[in-house]
Amino acid sequence: xxxxxxxxxxxxxxxxxxxxxxxxxxxxxxxxxxxxxxxxxxxxxxxxxxxxxxxxxxxxxxxxxxxxxxxxxxxxxxxxxxxxxxxxxxxxxxxxxxxxxxxxxxxxxxxxxxxxxxxxxxxxxxxxxxxxxxxxxxxxxxxxxxxxxxxxxxxxxxxxxxxxxxxxxxxxxxxxxxxxxxxxxxxxxxxxxxxxxxxxxxxxxxxxxxxxxxxxxxxxxxxxxxxxxxxxxxxxxxxxxxxxxxxxxxxxxxxxxxxxxxxxxxxxxxxxxxxxxxxxxxxxxxxxxxxxxxxxxxx
Amino acid sequence: xxxxxxxxxxxxxxxxxxxxxxxxxxxxxxxxxxxxxxxxxxxxxxxxxxxxxxxxxxxxxxxxxxxxxxxxxxxxxxxxxxxxxxxxxxxxxxxxxxxxxxxxxxxxxxxxxxxxxxxxxxxxxxxxxxxxxxxxxxxxxxxxxxxxxxxxxxxxxxxxxxxxxxxxxx
Numbered sequence: 001x002x003x004x005x006x007x008x009x010x011x012x013x014x015x016x017x018x019x020x021x022x023x024x025x026x027x028x029x030x031x032x033x034x035x036x037x038x039x040x041x042x043x044x045x046x047x048x049x050x051x052x053x054x055x056x057x058x059x060x061x062x063x064x065x066x067x068x069x070x071x072x073x074x075x076x077x078x079x080x081x082x083x084x085x086x087x088x089x090x091x092x093x094x095x096x097x098x099x100x101x102x103x104x105x106x107x108x109x110x111x112x113x114x115x116x117x118x119x120x121x122x123x124x125x126x127x128x129x130x131x132x133x134x135x136x137x138x139x140x141x142x143x144x145x146x147x148x149x150x151x152x153x154x155x156x157x158x159x160x161x162x163x164x165x166x167x168x169x170x171x172x173x174x175x176x177x178x179x180x181x182x183x184x185x186x187x188x189x190x191x192x193x194x195x196x197x198x199x200x201x202x203x204x205x206x207x208x209x210x211x212x213x214x215x216x217x218x219x220x221x222x223x224x225x226x227x228x229x230x231x232x233x234x235x236x237x238x239x240x241x242x243x244x245x246x247x248x249x250x251x252x253x254x255x256x257x258x259x260x261x262x263x264x265x266x267x268x269x270x271x272x273x274x275x276x277x278x279x280x281x282x283x284x285x286x287x288x289x290x291x292x293x294x295x296x297x298x299x
Numbered sequence: 300x301x302x303x304x305x306x307x308x309x310x311x312x313x314x315x316x317x318x319x320x321x322x323x324x325x326x327x328x329x330x331x332x333x334x335x336x337x338x339x340x341x342x343x344x345x346x347x348x349x350x351x352x353x354x355x356x357x358x359x360x361x362x363x364x365x366x367x368x369x370x371x372x373x374x375x376x377x378x379x380x381x382x383x384x385x386x387x388x389x390x391x392x393x394x395x396x397x398x399x400x401x402x403x404x405x406x407x408x409x410x411x412x413x414x415x416x417x418x419x420x421x422x423x424x425x426x427x428x429x430x431x432x433x434x435x436x437x438x439x440x441x442x443x444x445x446x447x448x449x450x451x452x453x454x455x456x457x458x459x460x461x462x463x464x465x466x467x468x469x
Contacts, residue, residue, distance in 0.1 A: 019362075022362040022363060022364055023363060023393075023396075025363075025364040025367075026362070026363035026364040026366070026367070026389050026392065026393060027393075029364055029366075029367040029385065029389050030385075030386050030389050030390055030393075032382075032385075033367070033370070033381075033382035033383075033385035033386035033389070034382065034386055035382070036380075036381045036382030036385070037380055037381075037382040037383060037386065037428060037431065039381075039382075040380035040381055040382065040432065041380070041431045041432055041433075044380075044432070044433075046381075047381055050375070050381075051375065051378070051381070054375035054376060055378070058329065058332035058376055061329065061332040061333065061334075062332050062333070062334045063334070064334075135336060136334050137332060137333065137334045137335065137336065138335070138336040138337055138338075139331065139337075139377060139378055140331060140335060140337035140340075140342040141331070141340065141342050141343060141344040141345075141377075141444060142340060142344065142377070142379065142425050142429065142441075142444075143340055143425060143426050143429040143434060143436055143440065143441050144378075144379075144429055144432075144434055145338065145340075146378050147336060148378075175378070182378055185338070187338060188434055189429065189433075189434030189435050189436035190432065190433040190434040190435075208434075208436075209436060209437075209440065210340065210434065210436030210437075210440040210441075211338075211339045211340065211436075211440045212338035212339045265338070266336050266338060267336040267337070267338055
């Protein structure tokens with residue numbers, strides 16, 4: 001294809017000026033966009049009204065189509081189930097047996113737990129969910145891992161609230177519209193969740209790796225305490241996430257690097273439970289009195 | 300179209316469906332609102348590929364600043380930080396203008412080569428912006444998306460060519 005000649009507007013001053021103005025607008029626009037990016041980096045909650053409105057506007061597409069996706073998904077697994085029925089039945093029976101035994105044990109432990117808590121006068125932290133809703137979509141290109149919820153500020157959802165499913169922690173809310181909200185998944189690179197190892201209570205940080213897995217970072221140097229198959233739960237440190245929510249399962253340990261998989265798979269989720277911030281005071285800015293006394297202590 | 304100083308309409312009239320390029324680009328942005336949950340970045344950015352295909356196919360159609368509002372729409376729909384697509388898409392258009400003014404004859408392979416370069420730079424840009432926004436991930440994570448994007452370009456370009464043919468028929 002020959003290069004088009006329309007880029008050179010000839011001797012017309014007006015056409016030349018129009019082209020020049022186009023470039024001025026384009027370059028100015030890039031500078032403006034970079035400024036917007038700086039604003040977004042400094043204040044991630046900026047333009048929340050605009051972004052919330054956009055989120056609401058695309059909500060019908062996401063929410064309406066989700067049932068179609070689930071239906072198509074269901075057909076595939078339904079056919080598979082039909083052929084595997086015999087062997088699956090036997091395996092399930094076996095599993096039921098073993099789990100029944102475990103349930104009895106768990107009940108006994110639960111009772112004992114209750115008794116001990118009563119002895120210590122510890123109130124069980126009751127977590128009433130703010131909303132129970134669906135995950136209706138996610139970003140699918142780009143390095144960020146964000147998902148969309150089908151309920152927003154109209155249901156009481158606000159930025160910063162943790163989101164979980166029955167299986168485990170999903171992430172936290174970062175943007176809210178009126179009827180939809182965007183959440184930062186635990187596998188996003190910007191997510192860091194304080195966790196502890198169920199086996200022995202070793203504290204760690206679960207940082208997203210961006211590709212659906214989680215990197216585990218221990219707080220102390222030395223031997224890597226993780227083993228394949230270890231389960232991590234939130235520790236409650238930091239006050240955002242409530243303690244004892246399952247987060248991840250360790251899938252590989254390579255020297256210092258530990259890779260884990262989130263226990264709640266957002267792709268297969270039906271329901272998401274939005275919880276209140278565990279200790280609201282933890283995310284608030286310091287009061288003026290505390291601030292001055294802290295500054296005084298530093299000097 | 301009127302030829303300068305001729306006083307009458309000659310050659311072809313305005314194209315039959317002038318909104319097709321704009322609407323297909325906006326539609327490709329809206330793909331990101333589809334109810335699909337993906338946990339690994341492997342799906343290429345189709346909005347960008349459609350935009351790039353239109354730009355390489357019809358260099359005279361859009362001036363560089365047209366990418367600004369299109370990028371804003373993409374940012375809002377996809378949940379990118381505001382300004383990411385605005386900056387990257389407009390920079391892409393300026394690079395395309397540079398290519399148009401420097402290159403002579405172009406063919407399919409040269410277009411693909413250029414598209415591959417642009418897609419690679421675009422992915423690096425996205426990764427960099429995510430880095431500034433606090434998402435510190437290694438570049439290998441976005442590599443599959445970049446490679447898939449490069450190989451999806453011919454498919455998208457073929458689609459855009461057929462759309463263009465439909466646009467210009469009456």
